Amino acid sequence: MRVAMLSMHTSPLAALGGRETGGMNVYVREVAAQLAALGVEVDVFTRRIDAATPEIQELGNGARLVNVTAGAVERLEKEELPPLVGAFADGVEAFRAHEAVQYDLVHSHYWLSVAAGDLLVQRWDVPHIAMFHTLGDVKLRARASEHESPERLETERRVVHALDRIVAATVHERQLLKQLYGVSPSKVAVIPLGVNLELFQQGDRAAARAVLGIPANDRLVLAVGRIEPLKGFDILVRALAEMTVEHVHLALVGGDERASAEQERLLAVARELGIEDRVHLVGAVPHERLRLYYQAADAVAVPSFYESFGLVAVEAMASGIPVVASRVGGLTSTITDGRTGYLIPWRCPSPFAEKLDLLFQNIPLRDALGANAAQAMQAYSWQSVASALLDQYSALIAERVAPAAAGGA
Ligand code: UDP
Numbered sequence: 514m515r516v517a518m519l520s521m522h523t524s525p526l527a528a529l530g531g532r533e534t535g536g537m538n539v540y541v542r543e544v545a546a547q548l549a550a551l552g553v554e555v556d557v558f559t560r561r562i563d564a565a566t567p568e569i570q571e572l573g574n575g576a577r578l579v580n581v582t583a584g585a586v587e588r589l590e591k592e593e594l595p596p597l598v599g600a601f602a603d604g605v606e607a608f609r610a611h612e613a614v615q616y617d618l619v620h621s622h623y624w625l626s627v628a629a630g631d632l633l634v635q636r637w638d639v640p641h642i643a644m645f646h647t648l649g650d651v652k653l654r655a656r657a658s659e660h661e662s663p664e665r666l667e668t669e670r671r672v673v674h675a676l677d678r679i680v681a682a683t684v685h686e687r688q689l690l691k692q693l694y695g696v697s698p699s700k701v702a703v704i705p706l707g708v709n710l711e712l713f714q715q716g717d718r719a720a721a722r723a724v725l726g727i728p729a730n731d732r733l734v735l736a737v738g739r740i741e742p743l744k745g746f747d748i749l750v751r752a753l754a755e756m757t758v759e760h761v762h763l764a765l766v767g768g769d770e771r772a773s774a775e776q777e778r779l780l781a782v783a784r785e786l787g788i789e790d791r792v793h794l795v796g797a798v799p800h801e802r803l804r805l806y807y808q809a810a811d812a813v814a815v816p817s818f819y820e821s822f823g824l825v826a827v828e829a830m831a832s833g834i835p836v837v838a839s840r841v842g843g844l845t846s847t848i849t850d851g852r853t854g855y856l857i858p859w860r861c862p863s864p865f866a867e868k869l870d871l872l873f874q875n876i877p878l879r880d881a882l883g884a885n886a887a888q889a890m891q892a893y894s895w896q897s898v899a900s901a902l903l904d905q906y907s908a909l910i911a912e913r914v915a916p917a918a919a920g921g922a
Pocket of ligand 1: 529530531534535536537539737738739766767768796797798799800801803822823824825826828
């Protein structure tokens with residue numbers, strides 16, 4: 514089986530924590546390598562952003578990343594990419610023709626790739642499966658102030674009906690697809706994301722802190738993610754100011770040079786509250802090193818307005834750290850309130866402060882929730898995500914072949 518996986522706007526090998534590099538990059542990289550381990554020939558296509566990168570890169574177990582030229586060979590803002598969708602699809606087709614191979618299926622990620630994939634499956638007459646990671650209408654619903662381009666909204670409303678299968682991270686997302694777009698649940702496969710359990714494990718808090726230079730007696734709340742308003746980090750800065758436990762520090766991991774305006778906004782909130790000495794903007798941390806940050810933390814907070822799944826929460830729990838998170842999207846499926854962390858129904862600082870205080874005043878409680886969390890996360894792995902995807906691929910390919918065979922008989 515040969516699969517063309519599309520990740521047009523961001524490369525699975527890009528450094529994580531930038532404006533456009535987070536859960537989806539991890540997903541594509543992990544799933545491509547695990548599918549390849551199951552014997553699938555996987556080519557992942559992304560838009561070339563620099564001339565020096567070779568055309569083909571290795572993603573693990575023989576899965577390949579193909580850099581396709583579409584538009585200027587430089588990093589472009591997501592808003593500049595819609596006119597390049599056709600050129601991107603042409604580039605994928607040119608690669609296929611040059612290699613003289615046939616793909617059996619297209620698997621697209623995010624709406625730009627889905628639009629490109631839609632063009633390709635019409636040429637190739639193969640099934641199209643997609644994961645949106647986020648949907649414009651869902652984001653708008655979660656946070657009214659968020660702006661989404663009419664082009665994105667219209668494209669998503671159209672392509673959801675053209676797809677043969679949509680992969681949703683949760684049952685909740687499947688319901689939203691029905692409610693907001695009228696997509697039949699039979700077209701949606703619910704496959705939760707995974708976590709790299711070899712990387713994210715329980716560790717020694719003191720040892721991790723010694724490596725990172727974090728004082729042993731500080732209380733540390735950790736938050737990790739792309740620095741954007743949807744992540745709700747300002748709520749957490751305000752929560753820190755409301756906490757009654759003293760000497761609590763907040764480390765905020767994530768953000769590249771383009772995050773400076775949002776980082777400045779967060780620091781301004783901290784200054785206004787007089788807690789700037791306890792708010793640390795760490796910047797992006799490579800995935801492999803992030804494990805130390807989780808292990809060093811007393812609690813991880815995820816105050817997002819929306820998360821379709823929320824890998825950070827799962828990584829933190831796998832590391833034995835309780836999570837205090839908004840009761841939204843995928844977080845409600847991965848966190849068990851009162852057992853592996855706390856789910857906060859309101860996007861406001863006080864309940865976050867209250868739960869963090871509770872955990873920090875009661876260390877045995879913190880440790881018990883952390884241990885429960887680590888145990889619960891053993892159910893998530895990228896291997897099982899890949900094998901569930903392979904089942905979907907096989908079914909879709911068989912469905913496509915069956916009517917053709919019947920017609921020919
Ligand atoms: N991440 C990272 N380094 C950073 C910031 C984020 O490795 O500096 C990773 C993090 O470990 C997680 C992903 O980026 O795997 C973020 O995924 P999540 O689902 O939490 O958020 P999304 O990016 O999908 O909104």
